[in-house]
Amino acid sequence: MNYSKFISAVSARRKPSGISDLQLLLTTPSPSMVWLASGIPNPKQFPFKKVSITLQDDRLLTLTPDMLCSALQYGPTPGYTPLLKQLKAMTKLHHSPPKWEECDILVTAGCQQGLSIAFEMLLNPGDIVVVEDPCYSDVLCMLSAMSPQYLAIQVDEQGMKPDLLRAELTKAVKEEASGIPKVMYLVPNGSNPTGTTMSLERRQALYDIASDFDLIILEDDPYYYFHYEQEHQDPLPSFLSMDTDGRVLRFDSFSKIVSPGLRVGYVTGPSPLLERINVHLQANIICAPMLSQVLMSELLRDWGEDGFQKHIANLRQFYRDQRNNMVQAAQTHLTGLCEWTVPKGGIFLWLKVPNLQDTGPMLMKGAIKREIILVPGKEFIVDCSKPCQYMRAAFSCATSDQLMKGMESLAKLIREELTVQNMQAMKP
């Protein structure tokens, strides 16, 4: 694939710094080499001697002096070397990307940083980006600064509708004047906000369309492991795993499976694109936080693949229970007031209030009364000037009692709001 047509003007202006070229010499240092190049501080002057953490099972994990040294010093931009190795092994094992030889991985300061860099790399102002409608609100915020045009494609219970996508793309290509779409952003599992998990057929259909129209797919997959229907099975195949063309950039996150506070995510994809992202990282954060990376690497090493799978299985069971509690609370209190589809993955329930024009004002009242907080659906709609009958409930943190009480308050809030709406409608 030729990637040059995808690169934005801002990205094309990014140049590697002289220092980063030299840094390569450090990966294979000769014993007699004297390093007088980059301004790395002297590690002897850092005030720390030892770092240890207690794991969930009360075992103590202490960083070796070498690890501590890596954790405290500037690290290689692509990521802490042992962690990169682990991530590559995991990716190969879980996704077996067809073009693995031409793929690379970079560690980022959270998955969202990788996404924002990728958008900057691929979009000039006015370029067309294909998104699901509704779409993850933080991505809409990120995009608004870049001023793209949106091709917002409706989703159904299986994800983005392929027939609509194909029709819209065909139209866009015909009307060339407004630009040709280059990029498609997708959340295949437990989509935020709708909770939708794409079926295998849907994934294949969308990939084929991307192939036909030469689109780069940004596969944002923080809820990859959060699927609740197949009891012991692996997650559904990722876009990366079907990427025979080299058009998928996959974004993985540790935020939902280990910790968001550490800020470690990673991006996998075609090397020519990752080189651009790497140059951006060099001139931005230099490297993702090293102490976080070293800890993450040690956790993964301590777990091994089996331990990791066990941790994931626990997590999945826990969030499945949360999902069930949420749905039960909704059934108890919202039946007749709201409509929803039971999410097969993720941590969100997408609720529609069919008799209400817009959920925004009502949820604001609920928040002010300090009873309950949900996010108005409007935040996730590409054209946010329209009213929206939906709202998003996250069920990851509340206890089952809170969920029950929360849905009861919500039902009350909806009824009050409907009364107000009806009274206003009756006014002459």
Added chain:
Amino acid sequence: MDYGRFFSQVALRREPSAVSTLRDKAADKKTPIIWLGGGLPNPSLFPIQDATVTLKNGEKLIIGKELMVKVLQYSSSKGFPPLVQQLQQLTEDLHQPPRMCETGVVVTMGSINALSMAGNMLLNPGDPIIVQEPLFSGIISALLPYGPKLIPAATDDEGIVPSLLRETLARCGDCPAKVMYVNPTANNPTGVSMSEARLREIYDIACEYNIIILEDDPYYFINFVEDLPTSFLKLDTEGRVLRFDSFSKTVSAGIRLGYVTGPQPLIDIMTVDIMSSVGHASTLAQVVVSELLNKWGHQEYLNHVYSLREEYRKKRDVMQKAAEKHLAGLCEWKLPSGGMFFWIKVLGLEDTQRLINEAATRVGVVAMPGCYFVVRREEPCPYIRVTYSVASPEEVDRAFYLLAEVIREEKLQSKKE
């Protein structure tokens, strides 16, 4: 001050994400509430219970269970609230900014991260920006993507030369520069620190021409001349200084922690940028530094940086001796007033790229050719930058001995050509 004219198109388009804003609000209040807002992971599943960080002096920072949950969970894009407070206090103690109540602080993933965001916020393609020259190559890399015209401001032994700066600004004409990048203490690469008189002159010029000053000051504490030098922030009666501080040299580079101090409207836009990029700096890093400042208080923290500075001063003196021994007659240099670098002019050579990239590397000495630190990288540059922060005295001696040899060879070679 009206900041509207300074914002780039990108900055004007930035909007905070509803969920992040909601999260900040929820964190502010204490009344019980049922939170089904942002998608926070459930803390009961975090795989780490607590942590202990032992300091070199034997003291321990303990991150107990309750604090560990905060470490591992999403946090505010402005920074971990207790750390933000400590940094505000530290800034007040060190710089006494004249407009402290209109000044905001935001924690970033190191200074380059912050400078890159400032560039994105203040520069449209084609906008001029004045940069102190020579300057750290990483700054050029961070600013260039936004498409500005980099206009060098010449420096002498006291920093930016005011008369030349005036001439440069006068030449800008119809397209006046809105922004100026300065690196006042122990400049990377020259090692020059600006005198207070010089700072005042430059600040006055910035006021006259309505310019935002980006004060990048990672070597503030590694200054061998003054204990705590005067900063632009300290002089900032008008609200035109964004100051960039870094923990990379004093606490740890790997934790990726810095902070920006300046006018609240500018800090707010940078915070929105953080929301839609890294989210926030590593909370683990922020809590470690916060706990360190807690344990030590400002005075002990200053004692730490003073003792660190002494170590760097010793290293500088070692390099100075080695330079006098091996490079006298071949090169010219000034004793750096702080920081980590010698900026060495090789006499009789037009450009040092071949010398450094080929000859020196071949004999095992890795240094930087000067061309990386000027705006016009393609023009010949007779300087080299060498770092004294990590090499041992023996290594420095051997490196300069070898460097002298390759300089002599290179001069012969270039004469032949």
